[in-house]
Amino acid sequence: MSVARKLIEAHLASGTMTPGEEIGLRIDQTLTQDATGTMVMLELEAMGLDRVQTELSAQYVDHNLIQQDYKNADDHLFLKSACKRFGVWYSPPGNGVSHPLHMQYFGIPGRSLLGSDSHTCGAGALGMLAIGAGGMDVATAMAGQPYYVTMPEIWGVRLTGELRPGVSAKDVILEMLRRHGVDGGYNRIIEYYGPGLANLEVWDRHTIANMGAELGATTTVFPSDKRTQNLLIAYGRADAWRPIEADDDTHWDVTDEIDLGRLEPMIAKPSSPGNVVPVREVVGEPIYQSYLGSSANPGYRDMAIAAQMLREKKVAEGVSLDLNPSSRGKLIDLMRAGLLDDLLAAGGRLHQAGCNGCIGMGQAPASGRNSLRTTPRNFPGRSGTREDSVWLCSPETATASAVHGVITDPRECFEEKLELPEPSRPFHDITIFVAPPKAEQAKDVVLEKGPNIVSLPVLEAIPDDIEVPVLLKVGDDISTDEIMPAGTKVLPFRSNIPEISNFCFSVVDDTYPRRARENDNVTGHAIIAGRNYGQGSSREHAALAPRYLGLRIVIAGEIARIHRQNLVNFGVLPLQFVNPDDHDKISRGDTITLQGVKNKLRGGREFNVKVDGSSLPVRHNLSEREIEVLLDGGLIESLKQEH
Numbered sequence: 001m002s003v004a005r006k007l008i009e010a011h012l013a014s015g016t017m018t019p020g021e022e023i024g025l026r027i028d029q030t031l032t033q034d035a036t037g038t039m040v041m042l043e044l045e046a047m048g049l050d051r052v053q054t055e056l057s058a059q060y061v062d063h064n065l066i067q068q069d070y071k072n073a074d075d076h077l078f079l080k081s082a083c084k085r086f087g088v089w090y091s092p093p094g095n096g097v098s099h100p101l102h103m104q105y106f107g108i109p110g111r112s113l114l115g116s117d118s119h120t121c122g123a124g125a126l127g128m129l130a131i132g133a134g135g136m137d138v139a140t141a142m143a144g145q146p147y148y149v150t151m152p153e154i155w156g157v158r159l160t161g162e163l164r165p166g167v168s169a170k171d172v173i174l175e176m177l178r179r180h181g182v183d184g185g186y187n188r189i190i191e192y193y194g195p196g197l198a199n200l201e202v203w204d205r206h207t208i209a210n211m212g213a214e215l216g217a218t219t220t221v222f223p224s225d226k227r228t229q230n231l232l233i234a235y236g237r238a239d240a241w242r243p244i245e246a247d248d249d250t251h252w253d254v255t256d257e258i259d260l261g262r263l264e265p266m267i268a269k270p271s272s273p274g275n276v277v278p279v280r281e282v283v284g285e286p287i288y289q290s291y292l293g294s295s296a297n298p299g300y301r302d303m304a305i306a307a308q309m310l311r312e313k314k315v316a317e318g319v320s321l322d323l324n325p326s327s328r329g330k331l332i333d334l335m336r337a338g339l340l341d342d343l344l345a346a347g348g349r350l351h352q353a354g355c356n357g358c359i360g361m362g363q364a365p366a367s368g369r370n371s372l373r374t375t376p377r378n379f380p381g382r383s384g385t386r387e388d389s390v391w392l393c394s395p396e397t398a399t400a401s402a403v404h405g406v407i408t409d410p411r412e413c414f415e416e417k418l419e420l421p422e423p424s425r426p427f428h429d430i431t432i433f434v435a436p437p438k439a440e441q442a443k444d445v446v447l448e449k450g451p452n453i454v455s456l457p458v459l460e461a462i463p464d465d466i467e468v469p470v471l472l473k474v475g476d477d478i479s480t481d482e483i484m485p486a487g488t489k490v491l492p493f494r495s496n497i498p499e500i501s502n503f504c505f506s507v508v509d510d511t512y513p514r515r516a517r518e519n520d521n522v523t524g525h526a527i528i529a530g531r532n533y534g535q536g537s538s539r540e541h542a543a544l545a546p547r548y549l550g551l552r553i554v555i556a557g558e559i560a561r562i563h564r565q566n567l568v569n570f571g572v573l574p575l576q577f578v579n580p581d582d583h584d585k586i587s588r589g590d591t592i593t594l595q596g597v598k599n600k601l602r603g604g605r606e607f608n609v610k611v612d613g614s615s616l617p618v619r620h621n622l623s624e625r626e627i628e629v630l631l632d633g634g635l636i637e638s639l640k641q642e643h
C-alpha cells in the first residue's frame with residue numbers, strides 16, 4: 001500500500017477505498033485561520049456545539065493583520081473568545097502563518113488534519129493526511145463528524161537524483177504544474193517517493209505539498225522517514241514521530257517520475273500557477289518587486305539562501321525586496337544566525353510574520369509591473385492591483401532577479417551548492433499560543449462580538465421547481481479569488497456576509513451584486529461557467545455570498561473539489577455539462593428551468609434542463625448524502641434535522 005492509502009485506511013469511517021466513491025474520514029485535528037475561522041466559529045455557535053470533539057483544534061490569526069480600523073481587531077477578540085469557549089488553541093497575530101506553525105507545533109505523522117484553508121495540504125510533508133476544506137466541513141469535523149470526500153486515485157511520483165545548485169523544491173512543484181496544469185490533480189492524492197527524497201528536507205517537502213493545491217489535488221503526502229524524525233527531534237517533539245513508508249510493491253493508480261538532477265529553475269508567468277516555463281526563456285524581463293516568504297516557501301532555508309546570495313550585495317535600484325517571514329520563530333532563527341542583517345543591509349523591506357501580500361493584504365505592485373513572488377498563487381488581481389503581473393518562482397530566482405533588476409536564471413549565481421544547515425536549536429516555544437481552558441471554565445465564556453460580526457444568514461432550501469435567469473456567464477479556470485476577492489478592502493468583511501456580498505465577482509463583473517439583489521426579490525438566479533470553476537482558495541464565502549444574493553444553480557464544465565463542496569453545504573445545486581461545448585449554447589439572460597428537482601437528483605446522474613425552451617443534458621456527481629444535504633437547505637439545516 002501507498003502511504004496515502006495507509007493513512008486513509010486508518011481513518012476510514014464509511015465507504016470503501018474505491019476511487020470515485022464517497023468515503024467518510026475521521027478527523028483527528030483541525031486548523032482554522034482568521035479569514036475563514038470567524039465563519040467557522042459562527043457555524044459552531046449556530047450548531048450549538050459545546051466543546052470540540054477532535055484530538056486538537058487550533059485557530060491562527062495570520063490574514064487580517066492590517067487593522068486599519070476596528071474590524072480586524074474585533075475579529076481577533078471574537079476568535080480568542082470563541083477558542084476559549086469551544087476548546088481550541090489560539091495563535092495570536094504576529095505568530096505567523098497557520099501551515100508552518102501547525103506542522104511545527106502540532107503536526108504528528110499518521111494523523112488526519114482538516115483545515116479551512118486550501119493550503120492545509122502542506123502538512124502532508126510530515127506524513128499527515130492533511131486536507132483543505134470549506135469552513136462548514138471543518139466546523140462539522142470539529143463537532144466530531146467525519147469529513148466526506150471522493151476516494152481519490154493515488155498518484156505516485158518517483159523522485160530520483162539530487163537538485164543542482166540554484167534549483168530548489170519550488171522548481172519541483174512548478175515542474176509538476178508545467179506538466180499537468182491547474183486541474184491535473186483532480187480527485188487524486190499526489191504521493192512522492194523514491195531515492196530522491198533522501199535529499200529533500202521536510203521544509204522542502206512542505207513547499208511541494210503546499211502547492212499540490214494549485215494542481216487541484218485532494219492532497220499531497222510524503223513518507224515519514226529519518227528526515228521527519230530529525231525535524232521533530234530538533235523541535236523537542238521526538239515522541240510525535242513514527243515511521244510511515246509506502247510498501248515496496250505499492251500499486252499506484254497513476255505514475256510519474258522526476259529526475260531532480262535534471263531539473264532547471266522554473267517560473268509561472270502571469271496570471272495562473274499553471275502557466276509555467278523554464279526561467280531561461282524569460283530572462284531579461286524588468287522587475288518591480290521580489291517577494292520572499294509565504295506558506296509556499298516557509299522554511300528557514302528559504303530566507304537563509306536569499307541572505308547568503310545577498311551578502312555584500314545590494315538590491316537593484318527601483319526593486320522592492322519584500323521579506324515576509326512565515327513565523328515568529330523563523331524570524332528569530334534568522335536573526336540569531338546573523339542572516340537578517342544581510343537581508344536588510346541589501347535593501348530588504350521586513351514585514352511581520354503572516355500571509356500579508358500573498359492574499360493582497362499590502363505590498364500590492366504598481367500596475368502592469370512585474371512582481372516575482374515565492375507565494376503559491378498569481379490569479380488575476382489577487383495581489384491587490386487589478387492590472388497586476390505576478391510571476392511565481394523559487395527564492396533563488398526571486399533573489400537573483402532582485403539583484404539584477406531583471407528576471408535572472410539563478411544558476412549563474414552559484415558556483416557550487418550553498419550548505420544551509422537548519423539551526424541546531426531552532427526557536428520553539430509553545431507559550432506563543434493560548435491554550436484552551438478546561439471544559440468547566442469554558443462553559444462560562446461569552447463570545448465577544450464587535451459590530452462587524454454578523455450571525456449567519458438563514459437560507460431557505462432549494463425549491464422543487466426552479467425557473468431562474470442566467471445572471472453571469474464566465475469561462476474556464478475562474479478562481480475563488482475572482483468570485484469573492486480578498487485584499488484589504490474585502491477581507492475585513494469575512495465575518496459579515498451581507499457586506500462582503502457587495503464585492504462578489506467584482507474582478508469579473510462588478511454589476512453582478514446589484515443585478516442579483518434586484519433579481520432575488522423575484523426568483524434567484526443561475527451562473528454558467530467553464531472548466532475548473534472555483535479553483536484555488538477554500539473560502540466558503542465564494543459560495544455563501546452568491547447564495548445570499550440568490551444563486552440557486554451553477555452549471556459548469558467542471559467544479560473544483562472544495563468549491564463544489566461549499567456550494568452543496570450552502571444549498572446551491574452544482575451541475576456539469578454532459579457535452580462541454582454546450583457552454584456556448586447558453587447566454588446571460590437565458591432562463592434555466594428545472595422541474596421536480598428532488599426526483600431528478602434522486603433518480604439518476606443525468607437529466608435535462610430547459611434553456612429558454614430547448615433541452616440540454618446535464619449531470620451531477622452528488623453522493624446520496626450530498627443530495628439530502630442539498631434538499632435540506634444546506635449542511636447546518638441538515639445537521640439540525642438529524643438531531
Ligand code: MIC
Pocket residue numbers: 035036063116117118119355359377486536537538539
Ligand atoms: C489562499 O491562498 O487563497 C488562502 C489565503 O490560503 C485561502 C484562504 C482564504 O481565502 O481565506 C485558501 O486557500 O483557503
